[in-house]
Amino acid sequence: MTDHRIALIPGDGIGVEVLPPATAVLDRVGARHGLTFTYDEFDWSCERYLNEGAMMPDDGLDRIRHHDAILLGAVGWPGVPDHISLWGLLIPIRRQFDQYVNLRPIKVMPGVPSPLRAAVPGLEFVVVRENVEGEYSEVGGRFRRGFPDEMAVQESVFTRPGVNRILDYAFELATTRRGVLTSATKSNGIVHTMPFWDELVAEAGERHPSVSWHQEHIDALVAKIVLDPARYDVIVGSNLFGDILSDLAAAVAGSIGIAPAGNLNPERTYPSMFEPVHGSAPDIAGRGVANPLGAIWSAAMMLDHLGHPEAAAEVVAAMADVLGNTPVRTADLGGTADTAT
């Protein structure tokens, strides 16, 4: 028996509702593969912020540093500004645990309608997003606050090591798939950082000669993803472009409500974090109607990361089975998926 110690951070809103079905699936599939899971739950959330003045305790990161992985529900609640909830919990975890890969598998699931005429079941690709530098930067600020000539400046910071490692991850992933890669750029408009990105992509291409790569400007790329999604396999982008592309791609696949994300530290120096892409959904929270498939799919990604690809594949197959072969579409889906697994 292998035991994994998992930090659970349900967070806010439906985050609290979707983690129990996910851990139930983990326990069930674990039993078939000789795996057990020990869960430590942390109440870090907007509620905690409102009661205690901080999203997590000062030593929060130390408390989860030695877990094998982190499973997160959702973060954010009306009344708590995003810069507090996100920059007080989600983003510090990503950054301090050097989770520099944000991995978003996109799949058209059977039975889940895509808004695109062209998207067919089986359509599948993956967005690899840089997750700790780039456009999401605390460098910058305001100048002449409140005056008519006020301005805000925001620095994007791209480093050679930071870009190289995400590119190497993406190119290596491409070698295990169809051997093709698309880089998102905007070097015709963003004059300093994006040409640098392009240069490093070309160098990475030389390091991975078996991968056939090309680049597209982000404006053209979002258009082509809508017009012809099947042409893509691995798409790599900066923090901001990867964020935009992964949500767009999930929408194109009809799966925005069930899509998973992995925040990976590939070197395993720190724990990686897995989270459904959906938010805390204040409008439906507390009513038990949230779809747990995003959390379950995220748990499957976690299994894969922990070295159990067969168990992970079983969970995804069970999800596809439930979606394709049963009419179940709401909260009770959690129970059904359990059984199917």
Add this chain to the structure above:
Amino acid sequence: MTDHRIALIPGDGIGVEVLPPATAVLDRVGARHGLTFTYDEFDWSCERYLNEGAMMPDDGLDRIRHHDAILLGAVGWPGVPDHISLWGLLIPIRRQFDQYVNLRPIKVMPGVPSPLRAAVPGLEFVVVRENVEGEYSEVGGRFRRGFPDEMAVQESVFTRPGVNRILDYAFELATTRRGVLTSATKSNGIVHTMPFWDELVAEAGERHPSVSWHQEHIDALVAKIVLDPARYDVIVGSNLFGDILSDLAAAVAGSIGIAPAGNLNPERTYPSMFEPVHGSAPDIAGRGVANPLGAIWSAAMMLDHLGHPEAAAEVVAAMADVLGNTPVRTADLGGTADTAT
């Protein structure tokens, strides 16, 4: 008779092919509305750069400063880096002539298939993009070039006057339409400039109380445009977000090949510039097969800007008629549209 003096910049590739049909349409519709056009053509292009070392002459901007409007074909050619072709021609015109509004009308045209199941003829909205500041900035650079610790930094600069004027333009446009406006933001990730943008949007909302507005993060917004495009009417965004949204929206409407753009200086201190959204299309250039509808639609926007909305509407109606009621779909479409007009 009113005469308008128009600067024509065919530019590169199919840009050279699509302007003649557009001027033919202008002359034809002008004859019915008491308008004449005097055209001055400028050979500013990548070809000029390769022959003479610059996209345009040193006094280029002075030569077109007093024209009533500029009609541009396309800029860019393989072998000439974008930062030369675009930052040597297109972007200086936008910036030096303070064309701070980039206006992109999106329309599902009859007979033009949309990739979305949900997009129906008549679906229509407009993207208002800030066009002279923001993420497209020359501030920034490289540090430790070529070394392992090299980095590139890029400053985004948002000013209160710059943001206010694009917001006022967008809110005023909304009052002439459905009275609803969506602001694209990313204040949960971009911590300095985007919260500033949000504050100014809230202030603009108070200045225009008849407009009902809301804001969405760019990642959620691109997803929703694919899932439910009909909910939008006026979308306003920064330079980068507006660029991404307008291409996405055109793709969703099935009209990426025929979409127009206006680069407006609303105060008319400087000439405004109109251009099809498509590029120079090196793959089909010189074969006479380019679709001139993007240029023709741009010419219609120009008519509107010059104070001739009926003539503009006639051109757009003729385009819709040709697309909806004839099977013509290629270069000869130019001739047909002429006749229809």
